Amino acid sequence: MSxxxxxxxxSRIRHNVVDKLPPDKLLPDTQPAYVASWIYVFGVxxxxxxxxxxxxxxxxxxxxxxxxxxSSLGHFVNSMHLWSVEIFFFxxxxxxxxxxxxxxxxxxxxxxxxxxxxxxxxxxxxxxxGYVSQTNFDSQWIATQAKDGINSTGGGAFFNVxxxxxxxxxxxxxxxxxxxxxxxxxxxxxxxxGVVPPFEDATTEVSA
Amino acid sequence: xxxxxxxxDVDAPEYKGAYVPYDIIKEGAIAVLVVFIxxxxxxxxxxxxxxxxxxxxxxxNADAVDFAQTAGDELAGTSAVAGYGxxxxxxxxxxxxxxxxxxxxxxxxxxxxTSQDFVIDPLSAQPAQPALTAALNQWKSASSTVQTAWAxxxxxxxxxxxxxxxxxxxxxxxAGPIPVLLNYETxxxxxxxxxxxxxxxxxxxxxxxxxxxxxxSDGTYFAGLANKQHLLGSQWGMMNETGQYPGQAWLxxxxxxxxxxxxxxxxxxxxxxxxxxxxxTALMVLVPFIPGLRSIPRKIKIYRIIWREHYTQ
Numbered sequence: 001m002s003x004x005x006x007x008x009x010x011s012r013i014r015h016n017v018v019d020k021l022p023p024d025k026l027l028p029d030t031q032p033a034y035v036a037s038w039i040y041v042f043g044v045x046x047x048x049x050x051x052x053x054x055x056x057x058x059x060x061x062x063x064x065x066x067x068x069x070x071s072s073l074g075h076f077v078n079s080m081h082l083w084s085v086e087i088f089f090f091x092x093x094x095x096x097x098x099x100x101x102x103x104x105x106x107x108x109x110x111x112x113x114x115x116x117x118x119x120x121x122x123x124x125x126x127x128x129x130g131y132v133s134q135t136n137f138d139s140q141w142i143a144t145q146a147k148d149g150i151n152s153t154g155g156g157a158f159f160n161v162x163x164x165x166x167x168x169x170x171x172x173x174x175x176x177x178x179x180x181x182x183x184x185x186x187x188x189x190x191x192x193x194g195v196v197p198p199f200e201d202a203t204t205e206v207s208a
Numbered sequence: 209x210x211x212x213x214x215x216x217d218v219d220a221p222e223y224k225g226a227y228v229p230y231d232i233i234k235e236g237a238i239a240v241l242v243v244f245i246x247x248x249x250x251x252x253x254x255x256x257x258x259x260x261x262x263x264x265x266x267x268x269n270a271d272a273v274d275f276a277q278t279a280g281d282e283l284a285g286t287s288a289v290a291g292y293g294x295x296x297x298x299x300x301x302x303x304x305x306x307x308x309x310x311x312x313x314x315x316x317x318x319x320x321x322t323s324q325d326f327v328i329d330p331l332s333a334q335p336a337q338p339a340l341t342a343a344l345n346q347w348k349s350a351s352s353t354v355q356t357a358w359a360x361x362x363x364x365x366x367x368x369x370x371x372x373x374x375x376x377x378x379x380x381x382x383a384g385p386i387p388v389l390l391n392y393e394t395x396x397x398x399x400x401x402x403x404x405x406x407x408x409x410x411x412x413x414x415x416x417x418x419x420x421x422x423x424x425s426d427g428t429y430f431a432g433l434a435n436k437q438h439l440l441g442s443q444w445g446m447m448n449e450t451g452q453y454p455g456q457a458w459l460x461x462x463x464x465x466x467x468x469x470x471x472x473x474x475x476x477x478x479x480x481x482x483x484x485x486x487x488x489t490a491l492m493v494l495v496p497f498i499p500g501l502r503s504i505p506r507k508i509k510i511y512r513i514i515w516r517e518h519y520t521q
Binding site for chain 2: 027028029030031032033034035036037039041044045047048049051052056068069075076078079080081082083084086087089093098100101102103105106107108109110113114117118121124127128131134135136137138139140141142143144145146148149150151152153154155156157158160162163164165166168196197198199200
């Protein structure tokens with residue numbers, strides 16, 4: 001018989017979380033022997049690069065969007081921001097193709113794939129808004145060119161790439177938040193379901 | 209219990225093999241350290257580009273003729289922005305594919321009247337000068353028919369426009385007050401006052417550069433600089449960066465469509481490219497649910513390389 005405590009929202013959420021993601025799944029100390037390829041490195045590399053992107057972005061934010069033009073330290077931090085973004089996308093694309101090759105959506109992992117793919121899209125938008133927020137010639141040119149594509153979809157009326165304030169806010173608040181939340185969801189799903197097993201050659205049956 | 213057939217592209221076999229030690233925290237820490245060091249090393253060795261932003265002042269001083277011609281087109285309503293259509297105005301033909309034209313459906317949300325916003329309003333805010341005031345009054349009090357006649361005369365003489373001794377010379381006497389207005393507009397631009405006027409139309413504080421960027425984009429000077437930096441669309445510019453730096457290489461597929469027909473030649477090319485990419489993106493996101501597509505990994509067998517140790521055991 002369930003008690004009042006069992007029916008509490010807090011209790012229910014705690015039980016659900018612990019059932020689906022017990023500590024040994026969240027922070028495992030073993031893994032299946034088939035997880036033995038360099039391709040698996042690119043997932044964690046993507047997350048590590050995201051961490052460096054966010055760290056350098058926070059440092060750039062401290063003194064405002066134009067600090068890096070006039071400070072050698074600021075320029076160095078901007079360079080780190082740029083190169084960590086390049087590493088982030090390189091690792092993410094290799095990770096994506098690796099997971100596609102493994103059909104990593106099998107075994108009830110469809111949402112893991114979907115959150116990963118949507119994170120990729122959010123990251124592209126985050127990168128783009130960063131490029132148009134540089135406050136230099138590159139940002140001027142990219143903004144004036146990109147407006148035509150976005151305007152053609154009707155989106156330009158609400159997402160004005162020529163409005164520096166709007167682009168900067170999306171770049172430093174909304175899109176990083178989306179990328180981090182989506183990445184967290186993606187990682188939690190990987191931990192809940194585990195890494196997808198290899199294809200088996202023999203046809204077997206599973207319980208419905 | 210019912211049984212259903214195993215679907216190899218949807219179901220995963222239950223793994224009953226061995227497990228090996230795995231230190232997830234150590235792996236994460238090493239990854240962060242390696243990426244941080246690699247990033248710092250790349251930043252130290254290669255730095256990052258920072259080509260200074262151009263202004264209307266630098267443009268009008270570097271190429272006064274191009275500036276005056278562009279300003280004349282803005283005043284005459286014959287520039288690209290003047291005839292752009294939504295979301296800036298209703299003068300242009302919206303991009304579409306069949307009956308699909310979201311640009312048109314959304315309509316004008318960022319109203320831009322190039323004649324008023326780029327020329328007449330900034331000049332009207334200048335300190336009163338008899339010749340300028342007279343020219344502005346002549347323009348403002350003229351009917352649209354008369355203004356169009358002046359604009360037509362300007363457009364005919366425009367290719368022969370020159371800039372001599374700090375003055376814009378337009379070889380026509382039928383352009384009404386346009387030569388005077390363009391002379392003051394050019395002087396205003398060369399002093400830097402026009403840059404300021406275009407961003408302060410909405411008040412003291414501003415972070416919106418829509419107007420000066422649109423004005424810049426109408427001239428050939430801006431595109432000429434981009435051409436030197438290999439940033440034009442025909443140069444796969446969307447994924448390039450100024451100098452020899454990697455840009456948004458992940459946009460290669462967007463850029464690709466702009467290089468091939470019919471996307472590259474259609475008047476609605478942008479809409480076709482973005483529509484194509486939206487469809488491809490949806491396919492990528494939904495691949496686990498699409499029969500055929502989701503079978504590709506099993507058929508191309510790259511997984512056998514990834515899991516080669518597993519299959520050799």
